[in-house]
Amino acid sequence: MTSFSTDWLSLREGADHRSRDPVLQGQVLRYLEKISNLKNDPIHIVDLGSGTGSNLRALAPLIHHNQKWTLIDYDPLLLKAAREKICVWADSIADRTHNNHLDNDVNGLVTLVKNNYEITVQFLQKDLASKLQSELFESADLITAAAFFDLVALDWLVQFCRALKTSLYTVLTYNGEETWLPSDPRDTEILEAFHHHQGSDKGFGNALGPSAFKAMEQLLKKEGFQVETGSSPWILTRNDTSLIQELAAGTAKAVAETHLVSHEIAKQWGEQRAKSQYCEIGHDDLFAIYKKNSI
Numbered sequence: 001m002t003s004f005s006t007d008w009l010s011l012r013e014g015a016d017h018r019s020r021d022p023v024l025q026g027q028v029l030r031y032l033e034k035i036s037n038l039k040n041d042p043i044h045i046v047d048l049g050s051g052t053g054s055n056l057r058a059l060a061p062l063i064h065h066n067q068k069w070t071l072i073d074y075d076p077l078l079l080k081a082a083r084e085k086i087c088v089w090a091d092s093i094a095d096r097t098h099n100n101h102l103d104n105d106v107n108g109l110v111t112l113v114k115n116n117y118e119i120t121v122q123f124l125q126k127d128l129a130s131k132l133q134s135e136l137f138e139s140a141d142l143i144t145a146a147a148f149f150d151l152v153a154l155d156w157l158v159q160f161c162r163a164l165k166t167s168l169y170t171v172l173t174y175n176g177e178e179t180w181l182p183s184d185p186r187d188t189e190i191l192e193a194f195h196h197h198q199g200s201d202k203g204f205g206n207a208l209g210p211s212a213f214k215a216m217e218q219l220l221k222k223e224g225f226q227v228e229t230g231s232s233p234w235i236l237t238r239n240d241t242s243l244i245q246e247l248a249a250g251t252a253k254a255v256a257e258t259h260l261v262s263h264e265i266a267k268q269w270g271e272q273r274a275k276s277q278y279c280e281i282g283h284d285d286l287f288a289i290y291k292k293n294s295i
């Protein structure tokens, strides 16, 4: 299993939020508005691999309807951090909040009220790799995920797309395209080795890594979904120094682990890239509308 630190997820949150494709996000919001006009209950959104809740913080304030969110992650520490961060965030944006939390209970709800809309958040610790629990999704109006699908394996993705019976909105799936400036003669071999690392087992079997997005798009079309896509590259500049430094160090470490590039070259590249003042990291977003809910 691969674990992600709360520090890394916090560091990337600003870049993640500003990089999401706004046109596609607008389509998702119109879709949710249409759904909300057809029901009195809150809209139910399930976030896969939710980490500390960044996806909720990006999307929930844009939805003008009561909402119920289910955040699913296998990492109890990230779910605990998610609760804490959502409470702090809610205190800063909401008119009222209620944290129904007993010590050591990761499952208690958080509820906040903003402009008369209620947002209820529940936290579920589940390993999505162990068995695809489609019952988790049954009551959902939308399944969403951020920076998650590049971790999964092809077999898992095939099963997931087959089992999916609701619309899906995924953001920030890594697509393998990277530009670092100024260019460096080692960039190509480093990127190849990094892609090799991205394809290693992240808990689901060999990960699709940079090929996940295209595979997902094709599989969902085959299942009859109406699929719309957009791009969400990180464009990092001198205002993102800490993120660039962590990214360079993380890439160099991953590359060294593959043994496709010498430890020394990976280290030198990482040190050089930590000083970069511009880089683009390619990601893609996807909105797949379930045929019964077409808009």
Ligand SMILES: C[S@@+](CC[C@H](N)C(=O)[O-])C[C@H]1O[C@@H](n2cnc3c(N)ncnc32)[C@H](O)[C@@H]1O
Pocket: 003, 004, 009, 016, 048, 049, 050, 051, 052, 053, 054, 055, 072, 073, 074, 075, 078, 126, 127, 128, 129, 130, 145, 146, 147, 148, 151, 202, 203
């Ligand atoms: C790159 S992080 C993204 C987190 C969050 N969506 C965000 O945008 O900040 C990937 C997340 O997927 C979760 N994850 C990975 N494998 C998982 C699995 N098998 N079951 C549930 N969650 C998983 C990790 O714990 C982590 O929170």
